[in-house]
Amino acid sequence: MDKLRQKTKELLSNNEVQIVVGYEEGTAGKARPAFISSPDQADTLIYDDRCIHNLAVYLTQHKLPGNTKIAVVASFPVMKSIITLASEKQLDENFIRVIGISKDNNIIEFKDFADIERYINQQDLTFTPEEQALIEKIDAMSMEERWAYWQNEFSRCFKCYACRSACPMCYCTLCITDFNQPQWVSVPSHKQGNFEWHINRAMHLAGRCIGCDECSRACPLDLPINLLTKKLSMDIQKQFGYSAGQSLTEPYALSTYKPDDKETFIR
């Protein structure tokens, strides 16, 4: 933690960056994102197990005034998000400094994005045991039961779009749900609208989801919506060998193809 504060002070006082995004003490014993813009604020920064927000979401918001350089405290999922965003040409390497945090809470210095790519390359997306159990439970259900299960889950959704706001990969300035000519997703949070919204979200994140689970943490109703995107990402990993957040150059699985992709259902 001291090293992190030290580094922040250093970056800010040398004017290498103008803002450092990290975590600070929040209310009710929780950590919250902090935006540090002067060296004397740096002592509010913390880093511990409670710091789970995916800060990569703040890097693509287009809210920074031009030429502002930003440094971000990056845990492992944040690094993966940064690689995915960079591979989609959403981040400018010259304006972003990444202060990596290793598993044993040490600071890692990265020269550039390629450095991060090398660092994270070994690690695969995994389900937690609870998620795995839930997936297996849903897979074992009959079609009718699955339908009932998800209808019940989705019926609680009131479309606050917190899942969208929290997700670093949901960076479109005009989301398909905001279109009204034609209207793809009905606005009120009734069953059809909810269903369509969650399918849209999952499909647009299919294979791009790096599995940080920020969506379900952000969800005020604790819907297990991270399962949808994560499951699709893992399926894509299995079928097409593409895994999000691992490579800066590999094309996204659904924007490319192999002539010998194997399927079993096309007649």
Added chain:
Amino acid sequence: MNEFEPKVVAFVCNWCTYAGADLTGTSRIKYAPNVKIIRFPCTGRIDFMLILKAFAKGADGIIISGCHPNDCHYTSGNFHAKRRWMVFRTMLDFLGVDVNRITFSWVSAAEGARWAEIVNSTVDAIKKLGPYDNYRNMVNQETEVNNG
């Protein structure tokens, strides 16, 4: 009691299946009249939302068809579409949507008889499955005006 006549929507590509369906007609091959054919520039254009919208508007079954692999007018539209369907089908299955109601097929412009066979077998299968009440009820339960 009248027999249940399913509504089947076919999303087809302009270059192969639409021409193939045309050939079915000019060859005077009879096939089930339940199908409503919608022409698209390419299978790559068939967005997954269109499938959901078709179900929401009362379709009981859906056919999606285009050029055989390597025959796409735009070289790779059907390959891209294939990947998307693979992912989308997994998604629908996981959410409990009846994926047996969606027929994916490749039908070339020379396969008029095959098109008739695909439509007939799909309509037969949907007749056995019955109306798609699950999805329709989800839509109809809404009190709000469903715009569209």
